Amino acid sequence: MQLELLNEQGQATSKVDAPDTVFARDYNEALVHQIVVAYQANARSGTRKQLTRREVHHSTKKPFRQKGTGNARAGMTSSPLWRGGGRIFPNTPDENFSQKVNKKMYRAGIATILSQLARDGRLAVVDSLTVEAPKTKLLASKFKAMGLDSVMVITDQLDDNLALASRNLHNVLVVEPRYADPLSLVFYKKVLVTKAAVEQLKEMFE
Numbered sequence: 001m002q003l004e005l006l007n008e009q010g011q012a013t014s015k016v017d018a019p020d021t022v023f024a025r026d027y028n029e030a031l032v033h034q035i036v037v038a039y040q041a042n043a044r045s046g047t048r049k050q051l052t053r054r055e056v057h058h059s060t061k062k063p064f065r066q067k068g069t070g071n072a073r074a075g076m077t078s079s080p081l082w083r084g085g086g087r088i089f090p091n092t093p094d095e096n097f098s099q100k101v102n103k104k105m106y107r108a109g110i111a112t113i114l115s116q117l118a119r120d121g122r123l124a125v126v127d128s129l130t131v132e133a134p135k136t137k138l139l140a141s142k143f144k145a146m147g148l149d150s151v152m153v154i155t156d157q158l159d160d161n162l163a164l165a166s167r168n169l170h171n172v173l174v175v176e177p178r179y180a181d182p183l184s185l186v187f188y189k190k191v192l193v194t195k196a197a198v199e200q201l202k203e204m205f206e
Contacts (some may be wrong), residue, residue, distance in 0.1 A: 001017075001018045001020050001023040001024040001115075001118065002015040002016065002020070003015065003016050003017065003018045003023065003118060003123065003124060003125045003198075004016075004019055004121075004125065004191075005124070005125050005126070005127070006124045006125070006126050006146065006192070007096075008142065008144065008145060008146065009145055010145065010146030010147045010148065011118075013033070014157070015142045016125045016195065018118075018125075018198055018202075019071060019202045019206060020206050021111065021202075021205075021206045022111045022114055022115070022201055022202055022206055023115050023118045023123075023172075024115055024118070025108070025112050025115040026115075027101050027115070027116050027119075028108075028109075028112050029037070029121075031108060031109045031112060031175070032107065032109055032112055032113055032116075032182070032186075034101065034109070035101055035105065035106055035109035035182045036100045036182045036183055036186060038099040038100075038182060039181055039182050041097045041098060041099045042097070042098045042099060044097040044132075046090040046091075046092065046094055046095040046096070046097070047093065047094045048092075048093070048095070049090075049091065049092060049093055049172040050087045050088050050090035050091045050092075051090060052086045052087060053078040053079065053080060053085060053087075054078070054086065055086060056078050056079045056084065056085060056086045058078040058084075058173050059076065059077060059087070060076050060128060061076070062074070062075060062076070063068065063076070063077055063089075071176065076088050076113075078144075079081075087161070093179055096154075107205045108205075109182060110180070110182060110185070110205050111205045111206075113182055113185045113186060114132040114185070114191075114201070114205070117185065117191055119200030122189065122190055122191060123191045123192075123193065124190070124192055124193070125192070125193050125194070125195060125196075125198060126192050126193070126194055126196050127194070127195055128155075128195070128196075129153055129155055129160070129162065129192065129194060130148070130161070130162060131161050131162055131165045132161070133161060133165075134160060134161045134163075134164035134165050135165055135171060136165050136166075136168045137167065138165060139162070139165040139166055139172070140169060141162050143169075143172065144168075148189075148190050149171055149189070150188050150189040150190065151171070151172055151173075151188055151189070151190045151192060152172075152175070152180075152184055152185065152187075152188035152190070152191045152192070153166075153172070153173070153174045153175070153191075153192045153193075153194075154175060154176070154177055154191065154192070154193045154194070154197045154201070155174060155175075155176065155194045155197055156174070156176070156177070156194050156196035156197040156199075156200055157196075158174060158175065158176050162174055171188075176197075177197050177200040177201050177204060178204070193206075
């Protein structure tokens with residue numbers, strides 16, 4: 001598989017050889033869907049709390065007499081059938097939303113996403129990406145010159161200047177290969193990978 005090598009103006013100058021095992025896999029929609037959903041589920045925390053019929057504020061007085069009203073029998077207003085009553089199966093703060101994904105499946109899923117991005121022209125290679133100072137304006141001007149407005153950069157080494165310059169750009173994400181997650185790969189319009197990071201991705205997901 002050959003990937004486009006972009007210059008500082010965002011123009012393809014040449015091609016870079018990339019391993020087919022990572023950048024030329026067949027697309028598996030079910031696998032990609034599974035790892036993206038699992039990644040989102042594993043990021044959830046149990047912050048919801050609903051009350052059981054024991055915990056709601058209610059009176060223990062019988063709402064109306066047992067017979068002769070034509071209504072169904074009712075003992076107290078905390079019943080889940082009543083408005084303001086407790087929930088039968090309430091959500092609790094210790095609820096676990098995590099989903100298990102095998103390492104082999106996760107690696108195959110990331111490689112599948114990278115391969116599809118390469119086929120769609122959304123993935124390209126750059127020699128390197130650096131800024132002289134931790135200034136957001138410097139990095140923003142680089143991406144503007146390349147014609148990129150939504151970009152994820154996978155760099156072999158994330159220095160302080162690049163990290164500080166990118167953190168205030170809401171449509172830019174700069175990470176090392178080990179932090180490349182499936183949701184971000186799918187979300188950003190363009191993915192740039194440095195030459196050295198291509199080799200790291202090969203070692204991780206081949």
